[in-house]
Amino acid sequence: MQYKTKRVPFELKNFDQETGIFTGYAAVFGNVDDGGDLIQPGAFTKTLKHNKDRIKICWQHDPYSPIGKPIEMKEDKKGLFVKGQISNTSLGKDVKILLKDGVINELSIGYDTVKKEWKDGVRHLKELKLYEFSPVTWAMNDEALITSVKANEDIKEVLTKTIELLDRLLEKTEVKEKDSSELEMERLVTSIDSLEKNIGNKLKKAN
Structure with a gap:
């Protein structure tokens, strides 16, 4: 297995700058992304059951820059719903301002592919091991590299x-x-x- 990242539009539903609590979707099911992947419903079931307490919120995928923790994570019909809290550290305060101002509007998950299936040129991700999710800056060059x-x-x-x-x-x-x-x-x-x-x-x- 190889650690990978996947960026998705950050569908921020609610954000309280004072508490740092936000809700949104870290992944969406059923659509083929720019990388040719499709995440199937149930892909996060096992990792949420066995690895939930170890999943973190990082800044730009930097494991040395954790900025918060998930409060709630669950799969629904749309995708992976998350509720997280940004810590009140100096970095966390900066991130909260960037989220509030809409400067940061994408989320990226860090994961390993456990089970996949190839169909008609599309890789169906059937099971993923989730390590973290991160607010990230949009960058075309990084997307091209990935x-x-x-x-x-x-x-x-x-x-x-x-x-x-x-x-x-x-x-x-x-x-x-x-x-x-x-x-x-x-x-x-x-x-x-x-x-x-x-x-x-x-x-x-x-x-």
């Missing part, structure tokens, strides 16, 4: 599956298995088409 890294991972994943399909085809040398081999060939062609489309999309977004 997209580039994700593209390399996607290419490796599709190539691995393509090689596996080729190995199975080579093993099937008997004529009686012709129908099965043709089916495998169709799957191979589909995987290659998906790879070509994914590479093109990732390169466009990275540039």
